[in-house]
Amino acid sequence: MNFDEYCQQKAAPPGSSTYYALRQAPAASQPLLTALFALRREFEETVKETSDPSIGRTKLAWWQNEIASLAAGTPSHPVSKALAAYLADVQAESPALQALLAGYETDLDQARYLDYPNLRRYVQGVGGTFAALVARASAKDKNAAAGWAAPLGDALMLAQFVAETGNDARHGRIYIPVDEMQRFKVPAADLINRKYTEAFTELMRFETKRARDAVTSARAAIPAAERRSQRTLIALAALALALLDEVERDGYQVLHQSIALTPVRKLWIAWRAK
Incomplete structure (x- = not known):
């Protein structure tokens, strides 16, 4: 090979x-x-x-x-x-x-994050850094790429956290900030034990909205001159938004299962993304 x-x-x-x-x-x-x-x-x-x-x-x-x-x-x-x-x-x-x-x-x-600023530092180190690398691979202006690509990488990580909430919890990691779980009165044990409550639904509605808003805003910020060369990032953004919509339609039932798009739907969304 x-x-x-x-x-x-x-x-x-x-x-x-x-x-x-x-x-x-x-x-x-x-x-x-x-x-x-x-x-x-x-x-x-x-x-x-x-x-x-x-x-x-x-x-x-x-x-x-x-x-x-x-x-x-x-x-x-x-x-x-x-x-x-x-x-x-x-x-x-x-x-x-x-x-x-x-x-x-x-x-x-680290498996838990006290608040969103702490989580965001991790997200920037992983999501933003990676998206900037991807953007520079084909960007017309490589020096400016990180400025608009990093926020999209951060946003894609937030969307991933929503969809993978249950799987991450089963592996001992919770990427929902502690203070937000406390605000919505959702103990970590509920995530680990796959317990669905009205409080959990409200928490996930909040997390999903933040991720969706972040992806939408960051995707719109990609310069017009770079959009053709950045079709991969744009497709990932479209796929993330579609997955968030699916999670929402399924009532945020992400603790006991992995919600996913079908391959045919992924193909269609990625091809149409702009």
Whole structure:
């Protein structure tokens, strides 16, 4: 298996939202974008699918060294080799890659967030940093890309938190700020034990509205001159909004199941996104 095939399987298996979003990108940008999404998936798996934090830290330390090797021109991992092949300036993006890694490392140290400003720092480290990397891969004005891409990355993370509330809780992580859960009188035990209440519904209505407003605003802020080159991010935004609508229609029943769009619907939404 060559590194392109590895990245495709890791980042965008057929039927996934990423698969359809990547297909909207300009053909010349797709290999690099796929490699970036594969790298993010590697980091996600390390922190969210490793039960022992010490093992997770060891794996992240390996990735830290691998990113340094990538910058030095001696990558060994298939994803790193793909990035070496397609990134125009590896050394220029190396700090952002390290920042993304550091953002995911937070998941090994922190499972709850006191308030929204604390959560937002994590979201910016993971979501905003990644979206900026994706945007710069094909942006006409790479220097300005982070300014409009990072807020969209943050917003996409908020939408993901809504849909994955139950799954995250089952893995010991709650991305709803503590003070907001207290305001709506929803104890963490309700999320862990999959207990639906009127209070939980009101809490999720609040979280969903914030995520939807953030995605809508950030998508609208993408400059007109960049919209054609940023079809992947635009498609991801459209898919996130559609998923939030589905969660809402299902009465926020996200604790015991994963609500998802069908592959055909994903294809249609991604193709029509603008």
